[in-house]
Amino acid sequence: MRRAQAGDAAAYRVLLDDVAGRMRRLVRRRAPWLQPSDVEDLVQDILLSLHQSRSTWDPERPFLPWIVAVARSRLADNARRYVRRTTINVAASDLAETFCDMRTNTNAENVVNQLSVQKAMQGLTKTEKQAVELLRLREMTLAEAAAASGSTIAALKVAMHRAKLKMKAKLWKDDTP
Amino acid sequence: MTQGETHSTATDALIARLAQDARPVRPLPHPARRMLAWAAVALLFGMAMVWAIGPRPDLAARLGDGRFLLEQGAALATGLAAAVAALSMTVPGASPLLRLLPVAPGAVWVGTLSVGCLRDWWRLGPEGLQITPDPACLFYIALIGSLPALVLLSMLRRGVPLAPRWTTLLAALAAAGLGNFALRFFHMEDAALMVLVWQVGSVALLAALAGLAGRVLLPWSARPVI
Numbered sequence: 584m585r586r587a588q589a590g591d592a593a594a595y596r597v598l599l600d601d602v603a604g605r606m607r608r609l610v611r612r613r614a615p616w617l618q619p620s621d622v623e624d625l626v627q628d629i630l631l632s633l634h635q636s637r638s639t640w641d642p643e644r645p646f647l648p649w650i651v652a653v654a655r656s657r658l659a660d661n662a663r664r665y666v667r668r669t670t671i672n673v674a675a676s677d678l679a680e681t682f683c684d685m686r687t688n689t690n691a692e693n694v695v696n697q698l699s700v701q702k703a704m705q706g707l708t709k710t711e712k713q714a715v716e717l718l719r720l721r722e723m724t725l726a727e728a729a730a731a732s733g734s735t736i737a738a739l740k741v742a743m744h745r746a747k748l749k750m751k752a753k754l755w756k757d758d759t760p
Numbered sequence: 761m762t763q764g765e766t767h768s769t770a771t772d773a774l775i776a777r778l779a780q781d782a783r784p785v786r787p788l789p790h791p792a793r794r795m796l797a798w799a800a801v802a803l804l805f806g807m808a809m810v811w812a813i814g815p816r817p818d819l820a821a822r823l824g825d826g827r828f829l830l831e832q833g834a835a836l837a838t839g840l841a842a843a844v845a846a847l848s849m850t851v852p853g854a855s856p857l858l859r860l861l862p863v864a865p866g867a868v869w870v871g872t873l874s875v876g877c878l879r880d881w882w883r884l885g886p887e888g889l890q891i892t893p894d895p896a897c898l899f900y901i902a903l904i905g906s907l908p909a910l911v912l913l914s915m916l917r918r919g920v921p922l923a924p925r926w927t928t929l930l931a932a933l934a935a936a937g938l939g940n941f942a943l944r945f946f947h948m949e950d951a952a953l954m955v956l957v958w959q960v961g962s963v964a965l966l967a968a969l970a971g972l973a974g975r976v977l978l979p980w981s982a983r984p985v986i
Contacts, residue, residue: 587782588784588785588786588787589784590782590783590784590785591782592779592780592782593779595778595779595782596775596776596779596782599775599778599779600775603771603775623768623770623771626771627770627771627774630771630774630775630778631774631778632920632980634778634781636852636919636920637785638785638786638787638788638918639787639788639850639851639852639918639919639920640787640852641787641788641790641851642787644853645853648852648853649852649853650852651853652852652853652920652922653852653920653922656852656920656921656922656980657980660980725770735770735773735777736769736770736773737770737771737773737774737776737777738773738777740770740774741774741777
């Protein structure tokens with residue numbers, strides 16, 4: 584990690600490989616009910632978090648407690664989100680029986696929404712635009728989008744993440760009076 | 761290729777991409793050193809505010825009063841301890857007990873004021889424990905604490921939001937504690953109960969509100985995954 588902090592890409596890659604293996608085992612042990620794809624998503628999230636927070640590791644302190652603390656925090660955060668989403672899904676499953684299943688958006692609202700999305704996409708790079716178009720507008724899976732664009736799943740994830748942040752910032756800015 | 765293998769390949773691709781982005785990073789200094797840098801900014805801003813508003817006319821006499829000095833010392837120590845605790849909370853692997861750092865100076869602060877309340881009651885009877893509205897305290901503490909709070913928040917965002925609510929609560933306690941420390945150099949209010957209710961109360965209220973907004977103020981920037 585010390586060499587990774589100094590910018591040594593090869594050492595960093597070895598470290599990330601090792602961390603990925605350890606985190607895969609940790610996640611499987613902590614949440615044995617998760618599907619392999621969910622385990623990998625969590626491992627990827629921990630790796631991204633490690634990357635974002637690598638400046639907080641003090642070279643004078645051991646590395647393992649540091650990465651375990653980061654991983655535990657990500658696991659707890661994702662568990663909270665998972666529970667919240669499950670609760671909403673369960674609640675929403677009753678709504679169709681309780682409320683009238685009418686369309687909520689008028690045609691005019693759909694047009695306005697589409698225009699807002701188009702406007703928010705103006706600040707995106709070519710790669711980010713492509714990620715939004717394939718993953719969100721055409722609703723492709725990551726694997727399908729990667730095949731269609733000739734890119735990788737990881738690159739698409741990163742591009743989508745960046746696009747989402749930019750679009751969110753743009754839409755909030757436009758929404759603020 | 762199974763779904764698990766597809767994702768494992770995706771993890772390998774992510775690792776390759778992150779390794780490509782391995783720019784050198786400077787490790788963050790120790791939380792105590794970062795706190796000193798923050799305290800310098802916060803105290804300078806506090807002094808500037810005291811100078812702008814105008815120090816109280818009896819300040820020289822107050823600076824010779826042991827009780828005033830003890831209360832001020834405890835308020836300052838509470839703020840500084842809370843700042844170290846907040847900064848430590850964003851370092852993975854740091855002891856969770858560090859969040860209790862401001863408890864001891866905070867207890868001295870509240871304890872000194874509580875003893876002051878008893879003394880006022882003993883000296884003046886029920887009149888010594890009168891509470892009159894003084895909302896200016898909340899305003900001034902929030903005003904003087906605003907810039908230090910923003911600076912501390914930006915410093916905290918360089919760390920990891922492991923316990924965002926605790927972190928923002930402690931950060932607001934630090935900023936408001938120093939705000940209260942500066943306030944007493946220009947605000948003529950020394951009745952212990954008034955200080956306890958309106959000043960310590962304002963600090964506690966601001967800290968509690970910041971604690972509630974912890975997840976909004978210190979979000980994880982990594983995307984949700986499941």
